[in-house]
Amino acid sequence: MKKGYALLNDPFLNKGTAFTETEREQYGLVGILPPTVQSLEEQASQVYANVEKKPNVTEKRHYLMNIFSRNRTLFFRVFKEHIAEFMPIVYDPGIAESIRGYSEFFVTPQNAAYLSIVHPEQMETAIRNAAEGRDIDLIVVTDAEAILGIGDWGTNGVSISVGKLMVYTAAAGLDPARVLPVVLDAGTNRESLLQDPLYLGLHEKRVTGTAYDDFVDRFVALVEGMFPHLYLHFEDFGRSHAAKILNRYVDRYPVFNDDIEGTGIISLAGILGALRISGEALKDQTYLCFGAGTAGCGIAHRIYQEMLDQGLTEKEARQKFYLVDRQGLLFEDMDDLTPEQKPFARKRSEFADASHLTTLEAAVKVIHPTILVGTSTQSGAFTETIVKEMASHTKRPIIFPLSNPTELAEARASDLIAWTEGRALVATGIPSKPVEYKGVTYEIGQANNALIYPGLGLGVIASGAKLLTDRMISVAAHSIGGIVDPTKPGAAVLPPVTQLDRFSETVAAAVAAEAKKEGLNRNEVNDPDACIKAYKWEPQYK
Numbered sequence: 001m002k003k004g005y006a007l008l009n010d011p012f013l014n015k016g017t018a019f020t021e022t023e024r025e026q027y028g029l030v031g032i033l034p035p036t037v038q039s040l041e042e043q044a045s046q047v048y049a050n051v052e053k054k055p056n057v058t059e060k061r062h063y064l065m066n067i068f069s070r071n072r073t074l075f076f077r078v079f080k081e082h083i084a085e086f087m088p089i090v091y092d093p094g095i096a097e098s099i100r101g102y103s104e105f106f107v108t109p110q111n112a113a114y115l116s117i118v119h120p121e122q123m124e125t126a127i128r129n130a131a132e133g134r135d136i137d138l139i140v141v142t143d144a145e146a147i148l149g150i151g152d153w154g155t156n157g158v159s160i161s162v163g164k165l166m167v168y169t170a171a172a173g174l175d176p177a178r179v180l181p182v183v184l185d186a187g188t189n190r191e192s193l194l195q196d197p198l199y200l201g202l203h204e205k206r207v208t209g210t211a212y213d214d215f216v217d218r219f220v221a222l223v224e225g226m227f228p229h230l231y232l233h234f235e236d237f238g239r240s241h242a243a244k245i246l247n248r249y250v251d252r253y254p255v256f257n258d259d260i261e262g263t264g265i266i267s268l269a270g271i272l273g274a275l276r277i278s279g280e281a282l283k284d285q286t287y288l289c290f291g292a293g294t295a296g297c298g299i300a301h302r303i304y305q306e307m308l309d310q311g312l313t314e315k316e317a318r319q320k321f322y323l324v325d326r327q328g329l330l331f332e333d334m335d336d337l338t339p340e341q342k343p344f345a346r347k348r349s350e351f352a353d354a355s356h357l358t359t360l361e362a363a364v365k366v367i368h369p370t371i372l373v374g375t376s377t378q379s380g381a382f383t384e385t386i387v388k389e390m391a392s393h394t395k396r397p398i399i400f401p402l403s404n405p406t407e408l409a410e411a412r413a414s415d416l417i418a419w420t421e422g423r424a425l426v427a428t429g430i431p432s433k434p435v436e437y438k439g440v441t442y443e444i445g446q447a448n449n450a451l452i453y454p455g456l457g458l459g460v461i462a463s464g465a466k467l468l469t470d471r472m473i474s475v476a477a478h479s480i481g482g483i484v485d486p487t488k489p490g491a492a493v494l495p496p497v498t499q500l501d502r503f504s505e506t507v508a509a510a511v512a513a514e515a516k517k518e519g520l521n522r523n524e525v526n527d528p529d530a531c532i533k534a535y536k537w538e539p540q541y542k
C-alpha cells in the first residue's frame with residue numbers, strides 16, 4: 001500500500017482533502033494536507049464552480065486536466081455529472097488545440113505509454129512501467145497520423161488516446177484504473193514539428209512499410225499476451241494503415257477501429273433515426289459520401305451491410321452508393337483507389353458525360369442523392385448551391401457534415417436548416433446548438449463516434465467477448481433507436497449527449513447479449529442488464 005506523497009501522487013488512489021483523519025494516520029498523511037476534511041461532493045462542487053469561472057475553453061480544459069492528473073475519482077465525478085457541458089472542453093473540439101500545443105505545454109504524462117519505433121526492445125518495459133501492476137481491460141492506441149481532421153501530430157497525438165478513454169469512463173463507467181492510453185511514435189511528416197526544438201516526439205520522418213507493420217505487430221502481440229482479456233481500440237491511424245490494421249487482427253482478437261466502425265455505427269444510427277422521422281425506407285435512398293477515406297468508407301460499408309440485412313442483394317445495394325473524393329466521383333478505372341473505395345466505384349458508362357463529374361457540385365446535380373455524408377476535412381464544402389440542388393430533388397434530405405474539429409465541418413447546422421427551409425435532417429460531428437427556424441426548434445444530433453464507442457466497449461468488456469463481430473456492431477447501431485420521439489417537430493435524429501450515460505448501458509446490454517448469442521462471451525451473461533451494471537465503476541472513494 002502506498003503512503004504519504006506516493007499516495008497523494010497516485011491519481012487512481014488520491015482523495016486529496018477527502019482523506020479522513022483515520023486514513024491520514026494510517027497512510028502517513030498527517031500534517032501533509034490542510035486540516036479540514038472534505039467530502040467528494042464538496043470537492044466536486046468546488047471544482048465545478050471553478051470551471052464556471054474560467055473565461056474560455058482553453059483555461060477550463062487546463063484546469064480540468066490538472067484535476068484529472070491528480071485525482072481521477074474527483075475528475076470523473078464532475079465530468080459525469082456535467083457530461084454534455086464538459087465533452088466539448090475535455091474532448092472534441094477542445095482537444096484539438098491541446099494536441100497542437102502538447103509539447104509546448106507538457107507538464108505530466110497522464111499515465112500514458114509512449115512507444116518508439118527506434119526502441120522496440122523497450123516496448124514491454126514501457127507498458128509495464130505505465131500500467132504499474134494494474135490489470136488492463138482497455139487500450140486506446142494511436143499512431144497520430146490522422147488526428148481528427150487536423151492531420152499528423154506525432155507523439156502529441158497521445159492526447160487523443162487519453163481523451164477517448166476519459167469519455168469511456170464518463171459515459172460508460174469503464175474503471176479508469178483498468179485502461180491504458182498508448183501512442184506509437186513512428187515519426188511524423190509534419191515539417192513544423194520536425195523543425196521544432198520543443199517537439200517531444202521522434203524528430204524523424206514517418207517509418208513505413210515492413211518496419212512499421214512489424215512495430216504494430218509487435219505491439220499487438222505484446223499487449224494481447226500481457227492482458228488476456230484486452231479490448232484494443234485503434235484511433236486516428238492514417239488512411240493507408242487504418243483498415244489494413246483492423247483487417248489483420250479482427251478475426252484473432254477483440255479489436256475495434258473507432259474511425260471506421262464507431263463512425264459507421266453512429267452514422268447508421270443517425271440515418272435510421274432520420275428515416276424514422278421522414279417515414280422513408282433505407283432501400284429507397286441514394287447515398288453520396290464526400291471524403292472517401294477511413295471514416296467515409298467505414299460509414300458507407302456499414303450502411304451497405306444494413307441494406308443487405310434489410311434484404312437487398314449485393315448488386316442492388318452497391319447501386320445506391322456514390323463516393324466523391326479529391327478526384328471527384330470515383331470510377332473503377334482509376335488507378336489510385338483504396339481497397340475500401342473499390343467496391344463502391346462506378347462505371348463511366350452509367351453517365352452521359354462522366355468526364356465532368358470532378359466536383360461535388362457536378363456529382364450532386366447528376367446523382368440526386370438523398371443522403372449526403374461529409375468526412376472530407378473540407379471546411380464549408382456543402383455550399384448553399386449544393387444543398388439547395390440536393391433539396392430540390394428530395395423531400396427530406398439527410399445531411400451529415402461530420403468533419404472535426406469545428407473549423408473543418410462541411411457545413412453548419414443552422415445554414416443547412418435555413419437553406420432547406422427546415423426540411424434537412426441534420427447531424428454534425430461536433431456539438432451543435434438547437435436551431436430556431438420559423439417558430440420551430442430543431443434539435444441537432446451529434447453523429448460523433450463518442451456517442452457509441454463507450455457503450456460498445458462496455459458491452460464487449462463486461463461480457464468478455466473474444467471478438468467484436470459484425471453482428472455486435474449492427475445491434476449497437478440499432479439499440480439507440482427509439483430513444484428519440486420522431487413525431488416531435490424538429491426532433492433530433494440521434495439521442496442527446498445529456499443521456500449518454502443512460503444509452504451507453506442500453507448499447508452495452510445489446511452488445512453483451514449478442515456476444516452471448518454468438519457464443520463469444522467469456523464472462524457470464526445470464527441477464528445482460530445486470531452483467532453491465534455489475535461491471536460499471538462509479539466515481540466514489542473506496
Ligand SMILES: NC(=O)c1ccc[n+]([C@@H]2O[C@H](COP(=O)([O-])OP(=O)(O)OC[C@H]3O[C@@H](n4cnc5c(N)ncnc54)[C@H](O)[C@@H]3O)[C@@H](O)[C@H]2O)c1
Binds near residue numbers: 146402404428
Ligand atoms: N464525427 C465523427 O465521429 C468522425 C469520426 C471519424 C472521422 N471524422 C472526421 O472525418 C474527417 C476525415 O477523417 P478520416 O479519418 O476519414 O481521414 P482520411 O484522411 O482517411 O479521409 C479524408 C478523405 O477526404 C478526402 N479529401 C481531402 N480533400 C478532399 C477534397 N477537397 N474533396 C474531396 N475529398 C477530399 C481525402 O482524400 C480522404 O480520402 C476528419 O475531419 C475527422 O474529424 C469524424
Ligand SMILES: O=C(O)C[C@H](O)C(=O)O
Binds near residue numbers: 259448449450
Ligand atoms: O474524435 C472525434 O471527435 C471523432 C473522430 O474519432 C474523429 O477522428 O474526428
Ligand SMILES: [Mn+2]
Binds near residue numbers: 148259
Ligand atoms: Mn478519430
